[in-house]
Amino acid sequence: MSTHDSQQVVKVWDPLVRVFHWSLALFFTVAYLTEGDFETVHFYMGYGISALILFRLLWGIIGPKYARFTNFVTGKEKVVSYLKSLLTGKAEHYVGHNPAGGIMVVALLLMLALTCFFGMALIATDNIGPLAGTFVASFNEDLVKELHGICANGTLALVFIHLAGVVVSSLLHRENLIRAMVTGVKVIGAKKSKVETVKGESHV
Template sequence: MPNLDSPQVIKVWDPFVRIFHWSLALFFTVAYLTEDDFEAVHFYMGYAISALIGFRLLWGIVGPKYARFGNFITGRDKVVSYLKSLLTGNAEHYVGHNPAGGMMVIALLLMLALTCFFGMTLLAIEGDGPLAGTFVTVFNEDLIEDVHELCANATLFLVFVHIAGVIVSSFLHRENLIRAMVTGVKKVVAKKDEGETYVGK
């Protein structure tokens, strides 16, 4: 475990972000695998994911520096520029999320939110769940079921892209991003302006 008092490491991911990240990964996996055979578990996982999303939206506003959306949400040009720089092996290091990683966070939160919403809409059409009795009950059940499944599969696709991005970034930047999300720290090798350039080993 890195020494947090050492100037060679910097604390990046706070405990709440790390708990959110791994809990979301677990809950989505369970929800996806229990869609057909264990409906009660599937429903509760959906509620848990919804609660996590709500927490992350709040934490993205009031949380510490690297948890805040303002720290990693960038424009399209920065995302494209970063992705191009990855191909040359000369991508800039970021202490928190890089532009592509930040975009992935938003994409995953959005797709998970849509998956949960359409799942609750299905329950509402059947007269159950928190949306029962609302306007969503007028929707066609078969259509909503297809959209819910589409969103879930799109989320799974984004998860695979996310994992691939973590592997590529870890290799190119010579850092262990998975370990950083467990320990919460990364090694700092230099300082540049107000940000830090680092490499985790």
């Protein structure tokens, strides 16, 4: 952490979290756009997303403070309370993910995992991929295809909600969250920093 006049530059997102975030955004975009047209590219994007999910689950346990699930996954009451506070424009500021952002991370990982699973299950019905030859290959092809599409579209919907949340949070707290995910740091005003320190949101 460094201090410049009335502001503090706080290290929040480590390099691996940032690489994960932008790689996942790229892989999902390519996978979504190539579905049905460029199957090989689509398959490999799916495998890449699966690997990224596994990495994030591990990093959420052993990674640095702000990458850990214990830092941002909260109970339902805290999420609801935070969302209500957004309506008043007086939402508490968090150095890392806020409660709503934390639940969105979990929702996106879960929906992406289901999308990848049903995608692999779909090609397994044609005896292709890592699930070929397993009990999954006996699933109804039409049903699996429909579930794969539902999960992919559900992920896209969550992405749009996530982007809207980023915009709202950036405007409310006067910080550039997109830039923070590129540089790994946040520039926080002195008053906010003092409040966060008192509330236990310690800096890296």
